[in-house]
Amino acid sequence: MSNNKVLEGVACGIGAGALWGLVFLAPELVPEFGPLHLTVGRYLFYGVFSVLLIAPLWRRVMPKLSRREWIALGWLAFAGNIFYYVLLSSAVRLGGIAMTSLVIGFLPVAVTIVGSRDQGAVPLRQLAPSLALCVLGALCIGAEALSGATSASIVEQSAGLLCAIGALVSWTCYAVWNSRWLTKLRQVSGHEWNLLTGVMTCAQALLLLPFALAFSDGSHSAAAWTQLAGVSAGVAVLASITGNALWNRMSRLLPLTLVGQMILFETLFALIYGFVWEQRLPTPLETVAFTLVFLSVVSCLGVHRKAQSSLLDHSGGDAVASEGKS
Template sequence: MSKSLISSIIYALIADAVWGLAFIVPNLLYNYTAVEITFGRYFIYGIFSIVILFIENKKIYKLIRRNMWKNAFLFAFCGNIGYYLFLVISIKLTGAAISTLIIGLLPITTALYGNCINHEFSFKKLLPSISIIFIGIFILNCASFKGTIDTKFNIYGIFCSLIALCLWTWYAVANARFLRENKEFTPKIWSTITGGSTLCLMPFFVLILKVMMPQSIKISQMLNFNNQIFKFWGSALVLGIIVSWIGTVFWNKASNALPVSLAGQMTVGETVFGLTYSFLVELRFPNIIELVGILTVIYGVLFGIKTVRKLKETNAEEIKEVQL
């Protein structure tokens, strides 16, 4: 296995480990809605990015061009604001169970769409690992949804879930392609520019949700000086800087060299790390269904890594033979 592939896998795992914190931090903020927590997260992410943009303005100014901002705003919408906006609306209309089940397909859709766009490997070769991961995700969903009562069929809610799924799937593939075609943008700089663009989109995010779900976000509650406000903004700092900014930097590093078909499969690591953190916080071991689901997902990812390694070695040997 090449050093480039190994380092990219490590970067992806670090991103997954960081993103997994998003599973447990909101549980500390029971007095705040999911939308308010998301607002705090992306607000801090945006402010932090703007500060870095000012600090490194000379370096970034040389890279700025009109077309770059179009991509930055598009990625900020599809990967952050738009994705979560449609997910929240879906949960409101359909319930968390169906919405989470559909969004849980992200590793599958990203791997398939990425391979379709980039023509990296034969779909027949990728199918076994993708199928194993799908089975693992299904098992984990069965464990999560056991006893849920908020499931309700709503075609508009399902449609919003599918839009959220498509937005992030497209973002993952398009972002990886952009970074490969624009090497002058380092993972750190691009994460910063995306964060600044996310901040610019925040007013639209708040306005739409205030109209559709007035009780979902109360700005006054996030500004009241009390004991809870320190916990809220402390958590927002963790989510905004560590989860969003640092997580995106490492994901951008992974996207630079990792085949998108494999990177897509590795996004499931976020769920595995998130569940692991949850078990640690709850001071419990996973039940048998959760354990089987996690082990199945891990096996699927390892199988995918092994498949990609073999395919890369085969391709390298074929290129050498042609050159000879």
Template sequence: MGTGVLYALAAGLMWGLVFVGPLLLPEYPAALQSVGRYLAFGLIALLLAWLDRVRLRELTRDDWLEALKLAAIGNLLYYLCLASAIQRAGAPLPTMIIGTLPVVIAVSANLRDQRRDGRLPWRQLWPSLLLIGVGIGCVNSVELAALQREAGGDLGRYLSGALLATVAVACWTWYPLRNADWLRHHPGRSPRSWATAQGVATLPLALLGYALLWGGMTVADSPFAMPFGPRPLVFLGLMAVIGLFASWLGTLCWNEASQRLPTALAGQLIVFETLAALGYAFLLRGEWPAPLTLLGIALLIAGVLSALRVRPQPVAATAHAG
């Protein structure tokens, strides 16, 4: 359990980096940032795949199709929606919506995975979920209030950002549940190899997306300087860092956590990503969090620690006791 939590913490710290890209590259289209990030991830995974080629040969056609689905929805579509949301609504609102992931995933997993992981008793689970929810609300109420004071106006753009962030939540609710299904059904397979396989599956999708985006901009006579934009070194460097740490290494750590923890508990630990994203945002701003923000962070941590004390009960035993 302790090792799984540490892996989940490491994944959250690295996944928090994905909120940095749209803030550092506001003039770059979200689609370009999405395909650029996963093109870097795919190239890194291709090198790693050669080193891990023996284990990757053990994957079946169905395994590769599953990796392709996970790559398309949990990688490309998720980050496209998230980056678009941040650029349209600013960072606070998407962070607030993405911050609901621990609750959404925990509830979803507890509804669908009772036979496999056991049932986390709702009576014991709700207090931790409530703490997490209230903590996220505190943190983001401060951010949202600041955004409303500064907003000058396009309500449609703001609402479209909220909608895109909601779609991102749907993508990343589906991804960890489906990813955990594969890992739990293949306990003898290496989480590292599965992370690499997802990166390899991402590469052709990212290449196709990059080509379509470049072609579309050329046809539309866009003034944006393709292929790498007005700040090519910054763009390439940032995509490489996010591709290595947030994509491959973050996925590896999450896979390790998913094999050690019940899905409902692992889902709650995505709260570490929210905390990391907020921390990085405050570092970029050069500001210290407001008291209400600090209270929210404390509630988030308390909720996670409370959730870790809940133990799953076998479904049969629970039903008999009832």
């Protein structure tokens, strides 16, 4: 893992986080519609765009995929897109952007713990300080977010928290499975894999379309439907097409223990967008959280660079020893 690959991977992770953070705003932009409408709208557009982009490559890509890969794509589409976004939208609607960002902020911890079991991964004990900073930052965000909850909203806050935890579990599974599939499936590019995931997600969104229409009360105006279509298309292009492509590229450049830390950028950008939307500055506690999250990523990068340097030094020592024996 060269320094250039690390820098490129981190840059892709920052870009993906900046684009993914936009999805936290979507429920606020179209408050007339529920999570199911947002999910179906976003992933129908994601699927349409994916079909258009993959069509010229279809004959070249299809022979590279077996039934096993298509089953994996189906699970990834459900865990990382459909199920995750229904829960995320519900969490934002019920508990707010900050509380949802808090829970999703624990993604790096979950993914890093799983990734630490991979062969050749940096030991978890070396990542403990970075994970501790991440947890402290998330707790600061949560303390700030939940301090404003009133007794009248405790039921909605609790329901939103459960939805956010469900989204956390769902996306952790996606991040781990997706990274491992990208590692072993070298004959398909990260961009192609993203578009194929979009095709499978579109098929699942079509199955949900009748339910989304059934839950419509018929009171939405043409302008409201147009706004929903615009937000859905925008999120599909920015977050699903571009953001996922950057994430897949990053997943091939960085180990899973470092991939987990990159998810923090989604949390940071989601909070920034939330502050802009609410037209306010971060509170002192939120500023502390920002600092802790930033230090978490920097310390994790430092551990991986140190491990890489040790590996190179060890390899160089072995090479010298071999020359001496010869």
